[in-house]
Amino acid sequence: MAASANGLGDAPRSYATRPHIFLLDRSFAIAVNAAAGIFVVLVLGLFAMLVHGSWESLHAFGLRFLVSSTWNPVTSTFGALPFVYGTVVSSLIALLIAGILGVLAAAYLAEFAPRFIAAPLSFLIEMLAAVPSVVFGLWGLFVLAPFLRTYVAPPLQAHLGWLPIFAGPYYGVGLFTAGILLAIMIFPTVAAITRDLIRAVPSEMREGSYALGATRWETVRRVVLPAAGSGIFGACVLALGRALGETIAVTMVIGNRAVIAASLFAPSYTLSSVVANEFTEATTSVYLSALVELGLILFLISVVVNGLARLLIWKPQLLANGSRVLTWTLRRRAGA
Amino acid sequence: MPILRSRFMLGAVALAGTTFAGPALAATQLTGAGSTFVYPFFSKAFYAYSDSHKDIAVNYQSIGSGGGIQQFIAKTVDFGASDVPMDKNELQRAGAPVVQVPVALGGEAITYNLPTAIPGGLRLSRQVLADIYLGKIGRWNDPQLAKLNPGVSLPDVPIIVVHRSDGSGTTYIFTDFLSSASNEWKQKVGIGKSVQWPAQSSVGGKGNEGVAGSVRQTPGAIGYVELAYVIENKLPAAQLENRAGRWVSCTAATVAAAAATKPNISATDFSIVDRDGGSAYPIAGYTWAMIYQQPQDKSRGKMVKDVLGWIVGEDAQRIAGSLNYVPLPSNVQGTARKAIAQIQA
Numbered sequence: 080m081a082a083s084a085n086g087l088g089d090a091p092r093s094y095a096t097r098p099h100i101f102l103l104d105r106s107f108a109i110a111v112n113a114a115a116g117i118f119v120v121l122v123l124g125l126f127a128m129l130v131h132g133s134w135e136s137l138h139a140f141g142l143r144f145l146v147s148s149t150w151n152p153v154t155s156t157f158g159a160l161p162f163v164y165g166t167v168v169s170s171l172i173a174l175l176i177a178g179i180l181g182v183l184a185a186a187y188l189a190e191f192a193p194r195f196i197a198a199p200l201s202f203l204i205e206m207l208a209a210v211p212s213v214v215f216g217l218w219g220l221f222v223l224a225p226f227l228r229t230y231v232a233p234p235l236q237a238h239l240g241w242l243p244i245f246a247g248p249y250y251g252v253g254l255f256t257a258g259i260l261l262a263i264m265i266f267p268t269v270a271a272i273t274r275d276l277i278r279a280v281p282s283e284m285r286e287g288s289y290a291l292g293a294t295r296w297e298t299v300r301r302v303v304l305p306a307a308g309s310g311i312f313g314a315c316v317l318a319l320g321r322a323l324g325e326t327i328a329v330t331m332v333i334g335n336r337a338v339i340a341a342s343l344f345a346p347s348y349t350l351s352s353v354v355a356n357e358f359t360e361a362t363t364s365v366y367l368s369a370l371v372e373l374g375l376i377l378f379l380i381s382v383v384v385n386g387l388a389r390l391l392i393w394k395p396q397l398l399a400n401g402s403r404v405l406t407w408t409l410r411r412r413a414g415a
Numbered sequence: 416m417p418i419l420r421s422r423f424m425l426g427a428v429a430l431a432g433t434t435f436a437g438p439a440l441a442a443t444q445l446t447g448a449g450s451t452f453v454y455p456f457f458s459k460a461f462y463a464y465s466d467s468h469k470d471i472a473v474n475y476q477s478i479g480s481g482g483g484i485q486q487f488i489a490k491t492v493d494f495g496a497s498d499v500p501m502d503k504n505e506l507q508r509a510g511a512p513v514v515q516v517p518v519a520l521g522g523e524a525i526t527y528n529l530p531t532a533i534p535g536g537l538r539l540s541r542q543v544l545a546d547i548y549l550g551k552i553g554r555w556n557d558p559q560l561a562k563l564n565p566g567v568s569l570p571d572v573p574i575i576v577v578h579r580s581d582g583s584g585t586t587y588i589f590t591d592f593l594s595s596a597s598n599e600w601k602q603k604v605g606i607g608k609s610v611q612w613p614a615q616s617s618v619g620g621k622g623n624e625g626v627a628g629s630v631r632q633t634p635g636a637i638g639y640v641e642l643a644y645v646i647e648n649k650l651p652a653a654q655l656e657n658r659a660g661r662w663v664s665c666t667a668a669t670v671a672a673a674a675a676t677k678p679n680i681s682a683t684d685f686s687i688v689d690r691d692g693g694s695a696y697p698i699a700g701y702t703w704a705m706i707y708q709q710p711q712d713k714s715r716g717k718m719v720k721d722v723l724g725w726i727v728g729e730d731a732q733r734i735a736g737s738l739n740y741v742p743l744p745s746n747v748q749g750t751a752r753k754a755i756a757q758i759q760a
Contacts (some may be wrong), residue, residue, distance in 0.1 A: 141692050152582075153605040220625070250618050250633050316620050335580030335619030336612070346618045352580075356621060359479025360582025360608045362505065 093142035123381065126378065133372035135365050144372060150337045152357070157369035159376055161337040166377065167208040169329065170322035172343070173265055179203025180262070180313050181269025186299055188270070189277035199272065208267035216320065216328035219260040224251035224332055227259065249344035250334065257333040257347070261325060265318035272314035309391070316388035323381055326351040352376040432515040438749055445718055449476075449483020449496035452641065453519045455704040455738050457496070460731045464722060471718055480584055481595075481608075487705050491507075493719050496549040498584020500682035512708040514684035516754045517701040518726050522642040522670035524652040525588055525698075527556065528630050529659045530570055532651065536664060538563045539658040541689070541697065545597030547637060549575055550614030555635060570635070573616055577638030580619030582608040583757040587706075588688060588700035589639045595689035596697075642670065643739035655698070658691040669696035670741040678746035682689070709759050710726070716760030723758075727751035 092103045130137075140157060147158025182205070188197050189247035239245045244355065249255070280303050288298040306313070326349075333345020335356060350373045359369045442465065447457070454477035461473035475722040478486070479669065480497035487495030489719070503760050525544065527537055539547075543559050546552045552559060555569040579586045587608045604610050618633075620626040623644040630638040630676045631650070642665050645652050653661045663669045673695035677687050689697045704723055710716025725731055733743035743751065 087463045097659050149611070151611040152609045153533065153611070176530040220628050221632070225701075228633075248573060248575075250616070250636075252629060252633075329581065330621050331625060334615060335621070347617075353476040356619075357609050358481075358582075360481040360584075362484060397480075 081164045098269040102259070107111065110320075129371060129375040129378055133368050133375050136320045136368035136372040139365055140369070145376075150340060150353070152361070152366055152403045155363060155365050157366075159350070159373055161339050162353055162373060163376060163380075164346050165257075165333065166323060166349040166351070167379070168343075169254055169257045169261055169333065169347065169349060170319055170356055172254070173261030173322045174315060174319050176259065176262035177266040177269050177318055181266050181314070181318070182304070182311060183271050184266075184270045185273035185277055186304070188296070190303065200368045201271070206268050207263075207269065212264065212325060213330040215260060215264055215333035219328060220252070223260055224256050227256055236344075237274065243341040244343045247342040247344055248342070250346065252332050252334040252346060252348040253344050254340075255343040256331065256347075257329050259345070260328055260332050260390070261322045264325065264328065265322050268321060271306065271312050272317070273311050276314070277308040280306045283331055312391060315389060316384065319384060320381060323384065324351055324365040324377065326355050330355055350374070350380075418465045424511055436731045439450055439641060442449055442470050443715070443718060445471060445490045445509045445722065446495060446713065447475045447480050447483075447494045447704070448714060450498050450584065450702050452482045453476040453477075453496055455643075456740050457726075459738065460734050461722075463731075463734060464725060466529050467567070467686065471722065472723060473670045479582070481582065484705070486628065487651070488674065491492060493706070493710075493715055494591055494723070495703060497705065498700065498702050499587050500685055500703045501705060505522070509707070513705050514577050514708050514754055514757050516684075516706075516723055516727065517743065517747060518704045518723070518751070519702040520670065520674050520732045520743050520747070521700065521702070522665050522667075522673075522696055522741060523585060523639050523700075523725055524631050524645040524650075525637065525639055525655065525664035526598055526627065526641050526650040526652055527637040528632075529651075530634065531568065533564070533567050535654060536651060537567070537596070537653040538630075538656070541592075541596035541658070542586040544653075544655065545600050548578075548612070548614055548617075550576070550744070553614075554615065571601065572635040575618040575633050576612070576614040576621055577626050577633070577636050577674055578617060579623075579626055579639075580613050580621050581625075584608060584702070585623070585639065585641060585749045586610065589698060591686055591700070592688040592698045594688075608627055608722055642741070644722045646739050655696065657695055657697045658689050658697070659693055661693060663694055663696045665696050665698070667736065667739075669694050670699045671701045671744050674701075674741070674747055675744040678744070680747065680750060698753060703753040706758055715744045716758065720755060720760050724752065724755050750752050 136157065140147070144157065144159055145163070146160055148154075148160045149158045150161065151157075166373050188201055192200065204299055210277060228249060232249040232255075235245050238248070284302050287296055288302040293301065329349055330352040333349060333352060335348050335352060336346035337348045337353070338345065340347070354370050358367075358370055361370055427674075431622075433461060444456055456476065457475045461475060465472050471698050475496075476492075480499065483492075483495040483497050484505055486492045486503055488505065488586060494516070501509070507512055525539060529537070540563055543563060545550060546559070548611070552574065554571060556571045558570055587606060588648070590604065590606045590610050593604070594606050604613055618629060620629040623640045626638040627640050627644060627650060630636040640650070644650070645665065652665050654664050657663050672692055673687050673690045676690045676692040676695055680687065685701060685703070687701070704726070706716070706723070707717055710719070727748050727750075729741060732748070736742040
């Protein structure tokens with residue numbers, strides 16, 4: 080099995096009669112391996128560069144960097160906690176809204192909408208995904224923020240103001256606005272992928288469900304969506320990835336204030352925004368290093384989110400096995 | 416086909432022509448990088464310069480002052496430009512003597528969003544403005560504001576303080592002013608291109624447009640933006656009480672008056688905020704160009720020296736004025752020329 084080393088399985092017998100094919104096969108194998116390898120090198124290189132760039136800050140602040148809320152370039156005291164909080168919370172708000180709306184819209188497009196509505200509507204949703212984020216940012220600052228401040232926030236404050244998340248004054252820009260703007264930006268990702276996933280669910284499953292007397296609503300809820308479930312989860316993670324890294328649009332509407340407040344109406348700040356805001360004018364080396372470390376944290380958050388998601392989508396049995404092994408071990412220990 | 420061929424021939428001749436004429440006609444490309452504030456002025460001025468000096472083209476990249484200094488130290492550009500001159504640390508990293516030249520002057524206006532227009536503009540004393548940014552004065556109907564603005568009905572709404580979120584020379588000049596006006600600011604916050612803003616109800620906007628946009632859309636907001644931005648967007652601007660106790664609006668004349676009170680600026684003593692002159696407007700500052708005193712390439716160095724000499728002169732400063740920068744007062748032009756004379760090229 081010498082030929083399996085090239086990753087193409089058993090050597091076809093025709094190599095003997097067509098030697099040039101052997102050469103082509105080999106070159107092709109090398110090309111695909113190299114193409115895949117480049118990305119491994121790139122990701123590792125990126126990680127190494129981020130660690131190297133943030134070395135001074137890692138050295139100066141250590142773990143304090145992660146738990147400190149002070150970001151003061153004048154005294155060169157840096158902490159990342161408010162930015163981590165702002166990044167995660169704004170993205171989760173976006174995911175919550177876009178996840179629900181996206182799945183509902185996809186179910187409508189795939190299951191309910193007549194063709195003459197579904198086609199243009201799908202096109203519009205995909206168009207939304209192609210709008211540059213700076214355009215979303217400008218729209219967010221000049222249209223969405225005043226709209227939310229005038230029409231959405233006052234009733235929320237009047238009726239739900241007792242909830243800490245809707246307490247305090249609202250300036251139009253802040254975590255709330257950023258979350259909603261991000262939701263609009265990642266909605267097309269969730270909707271478009273989910274629509275395709277729902278369409279891919281075999282029609283036999285629907286027919287079976289109808290045959291058992293289920294209504295349309297029951298079929299979608301109990302049969303179609305669960306069948307597409309892990310894929311929908313994957314779509315949400317892709318969308319979350321975009322939300323976590325989104326920079327310019329968020330910078331324009333989040334208020335850029337490094338505080339952790341319970342209220343969603345309060346201004347906040349994200350990791351990518353502070354890098355975009357302060358990188359060009361950061362002159363001292365520890366300041367630059369702290370900004371690079373923020374990039375490193377964002378990189379790690381993305382890796383963890385994506386890693387967890389992949390694990391959940393493609394290896395549900397792995398997790399199940401893992402938990403079974405864990406319970407088995409625990410039980411044995413308890414018994415022993 | 417014959418037509419095609421003749422065109423091809425023409426093309427070939429033209430190509431050959433350029434090749435031969437090349438060395439004589441090709442303009443030398445000088446490159447600079449740095450301050451975004453000075454970019455509109457530089458791009459128009461360098462364009463005008465190339466019009467009269469066909470052999471020189473200046474390519475300026477507005478990557479931000481910090482980036483400009485980095486590029487300058489790395490010697491990847493012929494000159495850098497920064498809203499704050501290079502400090503001791505940066506000069507040390509440069510490794511060789513650096514000449515820093517003031518090239519442009521600008522002022523910063525305080526704009527606000529109040530329901531009724533105030534003729535002549537809202538009046539703010541130095542202390543009150545500092546207290547607003549410190550978060551100590553939190554509502555528009557505060558008695559201290561009412562006392563400064565008799566006859567103006569100020570609403571009972573919170574003051575929302577807007578500042579630049581991006582690191583900026585504009586913020587440096589503004590915090591320099593606040594530090595001069597208020598000891599408390601100096602001790603609690605300090606001076607910087609990015610600072611930790613103390614007021615509870617403060618939000619950051621990206622760039623002048625971000626600050627202006629937030630102020631325009633948030634009732635009760637106050638913010639600082641470049642003079643040109645206020646003029647071009649017809650935003651309301653406050654009158655400030657200067658150190659001499661006079662009420663001054665932010666105009667080209669009052670900013671120039673502030674600059675004229677201190678002609679002998681240098682890279683180590685460059686602040687012109689909070690000046691004690693009759694009509695001096697208190698929030699103003701320069702953009703600086705940097706070049707090595709002994710340029711490695713003498714001929715390029717000579718060209719940069721000539722370009723800078725032209726930039727600080729009347730013709731270029733008139734262009735600056737047309738773009739709502741403040742032309743350098745003539746005594747400051749003299750200081751700039753003296754600095755340029757130190758370049759050994």
